[in-house]
Amino acid sequence: MTARPSIALQDKWLQALLPHVPDMGWSDEASSRAAREAGLDEDDQALAAPHGVKDLIERFFDQAEDDMLAALDAQDLSALRTHEKVAAGIRAWLAALAPNREAVKRASARGFAPWNAPAAAKRTWKTADAIWLAAGDTAEDYNRETKRALLSATLPTIVLYWLDNDHTEEELDAFIESRLKGAMKLGQWGSKIAKPGLDLIDKLRGRG
DSSP states (O other), X not given: OOOOOOHHXXXXXXXXXXXXXXXXXXXXXXXXXXXHHHTOOHHHHHHHOTTTHHHHHHHHHHHHHHHHHHHHHXXXXXXXXXXXXXXXXXXXXXXHHGGGHHHHHHHHHHTOSTTOTTTTHHHHHHHHXXXXXXXXXXXXXXXXXXXXXXXXHHHHHHHHXXXXXXXXXXXXXXXXXXHHXXXXXXXXXXXXXXXXXXXXXXXXXXXX
């Protein structure tokens, strides 16, 4: 049985790596330099990230999800409607990524950002699932899959818009709202329309 990667060592390595990403990207050279700076020997590196940079990118987005959930826990969302809670989750997730915006851009070049399928289909789904769960959705039927598939398809356009610095917070909020409304309309077409897309996502996630 393969041992689970050490999160503590991953975090130590990632903390040293992120300052280099804007100039060097998510490269093996950058990760090697960061490992030396973090004092990680070869055994530590093997334990922290068996798949190298790919594991560190995955941990980067995991941290953003953790920060998103912490931010939402500190808010009173009880008065919000479901789609407003989803929007709040998206905003909290983007806020968690904001200090490392260039790292998000660089991740896209390697095919590991949330909008790149098939390499990041599982990541996209995981983020969508975390946002829906934070919004209070506990459905276990086909509706659960539909919601997450639609949000998974919506997140890429939101992130790409967010990466463009030339917009205000109000404009970002309006864009998120418009994308979610579009997804809701698509969802109203019914499961028959959504099923082909869900089947594709399941295959990309390794479930098909």
